[in-house]
Each structure stands twice: as C-alpha cells, then as structure tokens.
Amino acid sequence: MRILFMGTPEFAVPCLDAMNKEHEVIGIYTKVDKVNKRGGKITYLPVKQYGIDHNIPVYQPSTLKDGTVEKEIRELNPDLIVVVAYGKIIPQSIIDIPKYGIINVHSSLLPKYRGAAPINAAIINGEEKTGVTIMYIAEELDAGDIILTKETEITEEETFLTLHDKLKDIGAEALSEAVKMIFAGTNPRIVQNHSEATFVKPFKKEDLKVDWNKTEKEIYNFVRGINPFPCAFTTLNDKMLKVYGVKKNQRVYENGEIGEVVDKVKGQGPVVKVGDGSVIITLAKPESKKILSGADLLNGNFIKIGEKLL
Structure with missing residues (x-):
C-alpha cells in the first residue's frame, strides 16, 4: 500500500x-x-x-x-x-x-x-x-x-x-x-x-523552574519528567543551575528555610529543604559548566550549606 x-x-x-x-x-x-x-x-x-x-x-x-x-x-x-x-x-x-x-x-x-x-x-x-x-x-x-x-x-x-x-x-x-x-x-x-x-501545553521557561515548596515526591517526579529535556532549573547566587537529578531524602530538617541547602550527604550531594522534607541534588549543571554529580558539586564548592536556591 x-x-x-x-x-x-x-x-x-x-x-x-x-x-x-x-x-x-x-x-x-x-x-x-x-x-x-x-x-x-x-x-x-x-x-x-x-x-x-x-x-x-x-x-x-x-x-x-x-x-x-x-x-x-x-x-x-x-x-x-x-x-x-x-x-x-x-x-x-x-x-x-x-x-x-x-x-x-x-x-x-x-x-x-x-x-x-x-x-x-x-x-x-x-x-x-x-x-x-x-x-x-x-x-x-x-x-x-x-x-x-x-x-x-x-x-x-x-x-x-x-x-x-x-x-x-x-x-x-x-x-x-x-x-x-x-x-x-x-x-x-x-x-x-x-x-x-x-x-x-508546550513548556514555557517559567514552567521549568523547580518549586522547592512542593513535596519530595512532586519534585522528584518533576525533575525526572523533564530530564534531559527540556530540563528543570533553579537559581543559585543569581545564576542558573540546571537540575538533572534529585533523590528523595526522606528526612525532615527543623533548621533552614524552604529551598535552603541544609546538609550534605557524602558521595551523593547537597541536601535541599523542601515542602515536606528534603531532597538530595544528585546531578546538575552550574551556569557555564559541565554536568556534575552531586558529589562533585560539593567537592568543587559549587553549592555550599546555607545557600538558598530560588
């Protein structure tokens, strides 16, 4: 035919x-x-x-x-x-x-x-x-x-x-x-x-920004749902940080604000406080840099405890 x-x-x-x-x-x-x-x-x-x-x-x-x-x-x-x-x-x-x-x-x-x-x-x-x-x-x-x-x-x-x-x-x-x-x-x-x-609807840029007020599960699904395209992002010190991978941490932190880096897990990455607990950033790309593992983000001081992701 x-x-x-x-x-x-x-x-x-x-x-x-x-x-x-x-x-x-x-x-x-x-x-x-x-x-x-x-x-x-x-x-x-x-x-x-x-x-x-x-x-x-x-x-x-x-x-x-x-x-x-x-x-x-x-x-x-x-x-x-x-x-x-x-x-x-x-x-x-x-x-x-x-x-x-x-x-x-x-x-x-x-x-x-x-x-x-x-x-x-x-x-x-x-x-x-x-x-x-x-x-x-x-x-x-x-x-x-x-x-x-x-x-x-x-x-x-x-x-x-x-x-x-x-x-x-x-x-x-x-x-x-x-x-x-x-x-x-x-x-x-x-x-x-x-x-x-x-x-x-087609994604607009503002749709791709991580909302740290959401739950661990929602953020985990959001990041993996647009990995590697069109890719989630957040801002750190007024610079874009593309987020390719997060892990549900299943731990609640009393200290810090939503979106703040409140801890780190050796060999895994920085811990960010979210709506109902925390997530570990396991893969991300700082502005003008290559994609890095969560561990390399810590080792290279790209993300530090106390910094706020917006």
Whole structure:
C-alpha cells in the first residue's frame, strides 16, 4: 500500500522505518531544517535524514494552508497518511484526501494528555502507566477515533528520555498492527470520551523552574519528567543551575528555610529543604559548566550549606 509519512523528531523514526519495511512509503513531509545558531550549519531533522538515506522523496513546506501541499498530496495519491509528531495542524482538506484516511501515533493513553509533552506529563503527574494511542486525525486536537492502544509501566526510575525511547518502539509496533487492520478492514473506530480529556501545553521557561515548596515526591517526579529535556532549573547566587537529578531524602530538617541547602550527604550531594522534607541534588549543571554529580558539586564548592536556591 502507498503510504505518505508526516513526522519530524527521533520519536517518529521507528514508525517510519516500520512503514518503509512493510509498505511503500511514497514521500515524507517534515518541518523545515534548523540552522545552528553558532556555526550557521543546517542540521537535518531525523526523519529527513532517514528519507535521504533510503531514497524517499522529502517535502518541507513552511505551511499546509496555502493549497500547494494539498495539490502535491492529491498528485501523490496515497492510500493512507501516517502522522507521527509532525508538529503542524493538518487541514481538513488534506485529511479528506487518502482513501483510508489519516492516522496519528500519540504518546499517551487518550483521552488523557492530549497536546504537547504527554510523555513528560505522565511522569510529572506520577502516573504508574502510560502508552501509545493510534487514532484517526480529526480537526480538534487529538480528539479522533481510536484504533488501538498499547500500555507500558512507568517505573520509579523512569526519566523522560528512557520513557521516550520505550514509547517510540511501542509506537512502531502499534502502528504496524493498526495499519494491517485498516487495510484488512478489521479496524475499530472507538469514539473518545471527550469529558475525560486532559490537555498538556508546550513548556514555557517559567514552567521549568523547580518549586522547592512542593513535596519530595512532586519534585522528584518533576525533575525526572523533564530530564534531559527540556530540563528543570533553579537559581543559585543569581545564576542558573540546571537540575538533572534529585533523590528523595526522606528526612525532615527543623533548621533552614524552604529551598535552603541544609546538609550534605557524602558521595551523593547537597541536601535541599523542601515542602515536606528534603531532597538530595544528585546531578546538575552550574551556569557555564559541565554536568556534575552531586558529589562533585560539593567537592568543587559549587553549592555550599546555607545557600538558598530560588
């Protein structure tokens, strides 16, 4: 079957690879290349690089709304369009083109966590499981009928990166299964319960700042939920400190204020007083420095007892 693929980041590559091995991928639509601010070099996006490596035509329109892409897609005449983290809203005029429609791979168990950053949100909110949903695209964001879902456990040590890599492979498996069902005419169309929908907006810088007033568990989940991207931060002596790892200390300190470094644990890192106890900073990056372990933060005097994190 003739499949047109729309996607951009690394998360989409396993899905594209599965479609290329099992079907005929007639073209790839991806976002415009990024230019490196320092060297001015163009960095090819992962999906584009896959297309180049496998001799698949790559299209990079800046907009889908001026009619040009609609005309191109009608000429390509795909049986099915597969969308995986493309990053653009698909107009209804394009949704209506393929014989079998347009389907999307979404990294949550819909209707929970529609929108951006669903992987981060699942960890930050302390979910014990998440998964991938294969659904038909509708005009409303992530509101289309569901074909199938696949679940996975979120472990206590899970970070955004580890869960991201787990879900991208699960997504490829689920997509292959769903596409086979579609072409066989055996796929269900399960209407979402829209009253249960929750939404995740893109992160703004202020959303990434650690709130030391929160509990040990909340801070632990927050930090690992955005590790290594987009990454939590705090400020120390008016300089940014990126926080990549914390450990629940399970100890309450009477002395000091919330956010203050009240102790240190040898070989582990500085201890920060939080809303219901304390946490140990185990991995962080001082401004203009490399990422350091908690122990190295202490040994290098980057963080001292009595200092306040804001």
